[in-house]
Amino acid sequence: MQMIKIRSSEITPEHVYRARRKFMKGIGALAFGSVASAVLTACGGLGQDDLGRFAAMQPETPTEGDAQQPSAGQTADELGDALTSFEAITTYNNFYEFSMNKEAVARLAxxxxxxxxxxxxxxxxxxxxxxxxxxxxxxxxxxxxxxxxxxxxxxxxxxxxxxxxxxxxxxxxxxxxxxxxxxxxxxxxxxxxxxxxxxxxxxxxxxxxxxxxxxxxxxxxxxxxxxxxxxxxxxxxxxxxxxxxxxxxxxxxxxxxxxxxxxxxxxxxxxxxxxxxxxxxxxxxxxxxxxxxxxxxxxxxxxxxxxxxxxxxxxxxxxxxxxxxxxxxx
Amino acid sequence: MAWLRANWFLALAHAGAWLPLGVLLWDVARGALSVNPIQDITFRTGKFALLMLMLSLACTPVNTLTGFRPVLPMRKWFGLYAFLYAALHFLVFSVLDFGLDWGLIQREIVEKRYILAGLAALLILIPLAITSTKGWQRRLGKTWKRLHRFVYLAGVLVILHYIWLVKADVREPALWGGALAILLVLRIPRVRMAVSAWRRRASAAKAGPALGSSTGEAK
Missing domain, CATH: 3.90.420.10 (Oxidoreductase, molybdopterin-binding domain)
Incomplete structure (x- = not known):
């Protein structure tokens, strides 16, 4: 079998995401909120209310060590992939105990x-x-x-x-x-x-x-x-x-x-x-x-x-x- | 109006065949698809292609069973609608989903037997759609009939395509498979003749008592 090649353009080079993390660490809450907004807008499906709610959940000084805090302190995973929207996560569910229709689960549950x-x-x-x-x-x-x-x-x-x-x-x-x-x-x-x-x-x-x-x-x-x-x-x-x-x-x-x-x-x-x-x-x-x-x-x-x-x-x-x-x- | 009264079935059938596409486009336009929109469009066009193919295959048996003749011209049209939806289904898969990345598509085809079955069915439908006109029917003569019998194979391949792609619960594709089996069995000449003989007897029996009373015959 042929191994699938990940195009090198799709991989975030380590120095870039390390730099990105440093950037995230150093950035203030206000600027952080706008980054979050940009990312979430790019994901689509979230209204202004959701953005506000999301921004409100940002810790004052987001750092990697803040993982203990029960709030969404980051907008991406360690590979730099953006978080999926709350709406998508809570409306598209495989939970056969309720329904085989992924979009029906939220209502039935x-x-x-x-x-x-x-x-x-x-x-x-x-x-x-x-x-x-x-x-x-x-x-x-x-x-x-x-x-x-x-x-x-x-x-x-x-x-x-x-x-x-x-x-x-x-x-x-x-x-x-x-x-x-x-x-x-x-x-x-x-x-x-x-x-x-x-x-x-x-x-x-x-x-x-x-x-x-x-x-x-x-x-x-x-x-x-x-x-x-x-x-x-x-x-x-x-x-x-x-x-x-x-x-x-x-x-x-x-x-x-x-x-x-x-x-x-x-x-x-x-x-x-x-x-x-x-x-x-x-x-x-x-x-x-x-x-x-x-x-x-x-x-x-x-x-x-x-x-x-x-x-x-x-x-x-x-x-x-x-x-x-x-x-x-x- | 007179035309509509005479051709109400054709009008209804054509409208019904375009309706799913209209609803799909409407849902796309107002963003009513799920968060996995490409999969939605793929599923829907696939389901409609299957439905149209089954309707096309149902025309002859329905005529055999009920004697309702207006279904006969729809056999060709439902077949063409099946091709339309199957072609859309394939375009969504290759263009929207895989961005015409032939390397990836080739790998999918090799690894997924359900894609192979679906692709084979589509390839069968292409020559059938092209030769669906009266001109081609005349030109091909006896060959036309032999060629168009391949639609039965396409039906079987489409059911396999469906059975092979579901996760574990094969009940729905199995139901479609059962329906296809009935439609194919009703085409076997012996079965077909037995059914039309039964129908003639049944309609004679319905008309029978009235005739019987006037002629005094008990049969």
């Missing part, structure tokens, strides 16, 4: 009950625990993480998540030595989630990670985005985000996390075993049995861009898969 909500963490752990959602938010300091999200369908977004490393929670429950995988489960609530009444899929939604993937610093449990609490269509009140894997791995509205010895079978693996594997790492060189993964469409842009290996997080995560055949382990 509007009255979804978010409180009370608990997350039960158990299985092969020494310290099983049930967390109340407010507890979870308070106990683990929320950080902002700007990640690219690449859907297996070939579109992508850049999202400023709020959340905390899953590893912090797992360390607290103390996995036993036999625990090799983590299994996640979405709430089962067919009265509120019309899609779950469709017997075609083996509900509830289940996903899984290898323990080392789960402990990786990039893997977070998210409770918000754009400095606000998550909306139901984005997987409120708490969801997984694994930025180097296809979006369906990032399971939403989690109620149960179990440490287990055997590799869990995800809903997609059960529904179409030849098409969806356990790993689902973003990889332009491993086509999905039905469609190519070489390119993607960034929401807000026309045309296509090349898909990056591990969604651009190769440096951070490639070591997890050293010596593994990524074609066999799709």
């Amino acid at each position: 509007r009255d979804f009950t978010l409180s009370p909500w608990t997350v039960t963490v158990g299985g092969l752990v020494n310290n099983p625990k049930t967390y109340d959602i407010d507890d979870l938010r308070k106990r683990f300091p929320q950080q902002e993480r700007i990640y690219r999200l690449r859907c297996v369908e070939g579109w992508s977004m850049v999202i400023p998540w709020l959340g905390f490393p899953l590893g912090a929670l797992l360390r607290e429950v103390d996995p036993q030595s036999g625990a090799k995988y983590v299994r996640f489960e979405t709430v089962m609530r067919p009265q509120e989630m019309p899609g779950q009444r469709d017997p075609y899929f083996p509900w509830p939604y289940v996903e899984g990670l290898r323990l080392d993937e789960a402990m990786h610093d990039l893997t977070i449990l998210s409770t918000g985005l754009y400095g606000k609490q998550l909306l139901p269509q984005n997987g409120a009140p708490v969801r997984l985000v694994v930025p180097w894997k296809y979006g369906f791995k990032s399971i939403k509205s989690i109620v149960k996390i179990d440490l287990v010895a055997e590799q869990p079978t995800s809903l997609w693996m059960a529904s179409a075993p030849h098409e969806y594997g356990f790993y689902a790492n973003v990889n332009p060189d491993v086509p999905h049995p039905r469609w190519s993964q070489a390119t993607e469409r960034r929401i807000g842009e026309l045309g296509r861009r090349p898909t990056l290996k591990f969604n651009g997080y190769e440096e951070e995560v490639a070591a997890l898969y050293a010596g593994m055949d990524l074609r066999a382990n799709y």
